[in-house]
Amino acid sequence: MDILIYGIINSIALALMALGFALVYGISRVPNFAHGALYVITGFITWSLLRTLGFNYLISIVLALIVIGVVSALIYQFVLIRVRGMAISEIIASYAIGLAILEGLRWGGFKGTTYTLPVFIEGSVNIGDVPVDLHRILVVGIGVSVVILLWLFTHYTRIGLALRGMAQDERAALMLGIDSDIMALVAMASGGMLAGLAGIVLLPLGNIVVEKGYDVLIQAIAVCIVGGLGSWMGAVLAAFLIGFAQILTTVYLGSHFQMVVALLAIILTLILRPSGIFGKQKELEERV
Amino acid sequence: MNIEQRRKERLDRGIKVRTDGLYAIMSWRELSYLTLPRLVLILGMLALPLIMPSMYWQRVISIVCIYALLALSFDFLAHFVGLVSLGGGLFIGVGGYLAAIMNTHFGMLPLLTIPIATVVGAGICTLFLLPCLPLRGVYFAIVSLMYPLALARVIVALDILGGTDGIMGIESFGNRWVEQYFVILMVLLFLFGARRLVNLDIGLVFRAVKDNDQAVRASGMSITFYKAVAVFIASAMGCMGGACLVHIYMWSGISLLALDFSILPIAATVIGGAGTLVGPVLGCLILVPISELLRAFGTLRIVFYSLILVAFIVFRSEGIMVYGQRKYHQFERWVKI
Numbered sequence: 001m002d003i004l005i006y007g008i009i010n011s012i013a014l015a016l017m018a019l020g021f022a023l024v025y026g027i028s029r030v031p032n033f034a035h036g037a038l039y040v041i042t043g044f045i046t047w048s049l050l051r052t053l054g055f056n057y058l059i060s061i062v063l064a065l066i067v068i069g070v071v072s073a074l075i076y077q078f079v080l081i082r083v084r085g086m087a088i089s090e091i092i093a094s095y096a097i098g099l100a101i102l103e104g105l106r107w108g109g110f111k112g113t114t115y116t117l118p119v120f121i122e123g124s125v126n127i128g129d130v131p132v133d134l135h136r137i138l139v140v141g142i143g144v145s146v147v148i149l150l151w152l153f154t155h156y157t158r159i160g161l162a163l164r165g166m167a168q169d170e171r172a173a174l175m176l177g178i179d180s181d182i183m184a185l186v187a188m189a190s191g192g193m194l195a196g197l198a199g200i201v202l203l204p205l206g207n208i209v210v211e212k213g214y215d216v217l218i219q220a221i222a223v224c225i226v227g228g229l230g231s232w233m234g235a236v237l238a239a240f241l242i243g244f245a246q247i248l249t250t251v252y253l254g255s256h257f258q259m260v261v262a263l264l265a266i267i268l269t270l271i272l273r274p275s276g277i278f279g280k281q282k283e284l285e286e287r288v
Numbered sequence: 289m290n291i292e293q294r295r296k297e298r299l300d301r302g303i304k305v306r307t308d309g310l311y312a313i314m315s316w317r318e319l320s321y322l323t324l325p326r327l328v329l330i331l332g333m334l335a336l337p338l339i340m341p342s343m344y345w346q347r348v349i350s351i352v353c354i355y356a357l358l359a360l361s362f363d364f365l366a367h368f369v370g371l372v373s374l375g376g377g378l379f380i381g382v383g384g385y386l387a388a389i390m391n392t393h394f395g396m397l398p399l400l401t402i403p404i405a406t407v408v409g410a411g412i413c414t415l416f417l418l419p420c421l422p423l424r425g426v427y428f429a430i431v432s433l434m435y436p437l438a439l440a441r442v443i444v445a446l447d448i449l450g451g452t453d454g455i456m457g458i459e460s461f462g463n464r465w466v467e468q469y470f471v472i473l474m475v476l477l478f479l480f481g482a483r484r485l486v487n488l489d490i491g492l493v494f495r496a497v498k499d500n501d502q503a504v505r506a507s508g509m510s511i512t513f514y515k516a517v518a519v520f521i522a523s524a525m526g527c528m529g530g531a532c533l534v535h536i537y538m539w540s541g542i543s544l545l546a547l548d549f550s551i552l553p554i555a556a557t558v559i560g561g562a563g564t565l566v567g568p569v570l571g572c573l574i575l576v577p578i579s580e581l582l583r584a585f586g587t588l589r590i591v592f593y594s595l596i597l598v599a600f601i602v603f604r605s606e607g608i609m610v611y612g613q614r615k616y617h618q619f620e621r622w623v624k625i
Contacts, residue, residue: 079602087372100595
């Protein structure tokens, strides 16, 4: 029973982490290796707004999300746009930005166990006979609503439809008058905000530490590859697969193996079905 | 609109054209035009340990050479085969731990552990990376980034291979001159070996894999096989670096899997001139000593390389070596359009 409940919570958390990466990659084909860094830095921004500047929790969350959206837009506008389409440079540039942010934070003294965000709601309830704290239930609620909102956004708004059009075929989208640079900018900004949202929602469950940036990046990538790079629904499904696999290994082996689960999931996917669960349309491109 | 427009025209120097062919051996001038840059590099590298003021800086030279091996392997993989490796730590770690185990558990001499660690380690790394080789795209970068991080976790979690303390009591080279000249000679060997390799037939196939893999497949060659060979060669360089590193430090631990080993070689390659193979070595000669000077700043060094890297990539800088080669081989003049 507790495996089921915590498995669902963990899966939703993974989906939250991965959605931003999947969004950016799906639309602009830029693998955003700075994803984990954006996740962690949002936590620190919220912490500083909350603790040092003394804002209200809700206001600091909103402000932090806006800041991270602007920051990712700036990263795209000034760095990634210049290297778009050049695979080697894209990877190196985004990875270097991520490293610069994370190691800069570490150098700036943001380390140790002193940095924590408060949970949204205190207390816990029992589901069956398993105690679950309310914040984790909130994580599930937020995760599900983000997925639903994203689905509605991409199916029923002009920008969302333009984004999907670009994800399917960039040239055709250009011919229909969709400005691919602006769309990619939007995608990067919203991807950054999704990473930040995941950070704000998930970081209260533990300390904010720099190392989480690498973990989150890797788990997000694992989820995206298993689900098929660029496929959002695949990412959600893969989040459940990996989420339950991680909970099972945590229960039977120990919590250190979460990263190994992610790595094994990637390797198995690449051997068995390289395009992922839902990556049909890109299959021909990626398999040489 | 009658504005006079000019553009720069670049022409190969006559001597370059002459030395491309057999005429190179016709006169001393042509011969020296060809050999001088190479001799400057070789003699400069060989003289480095002699001109270093202190033991500390001599140690830095050895570290430079290890990073140079890694940067060479990065440049080879990225610009001749089209695989971006973010996992320098994997190569260093596998080579280093292998050498450490062979030395402490089986009592082998460094003379024996380094070659074995190079070959076996390269085999292990190739096996590790094999699943992502048939694929195009970002998979190789992702998987090679994950391995060092995951391996470090496994070592800490299972407390194998010395756990967080690492393996201590590894035999050193014995003599610091032997140590330095060994790594310097290895760098030169791999450098000129790689330069020769990329111009052989197999090098042509490697470049074809990078530029047009469908054409390679249409010619009846297995892309996976050639990529595996390339990864084997590149990881051999990295593993040799790792094996030398543990014998230099006489210690092997999870810091062998650290991110320094993936970011610094990339930065060195980009600064030195990507795709030249000599560039990465020069880049390491510049970056590693700077990084030693900045040791007091801790992780700020990584920030520093990352920002340099981003700046170089964004502004499409060509790197020192490409610039130098252009100036050496060509002259420029303004022409009217």
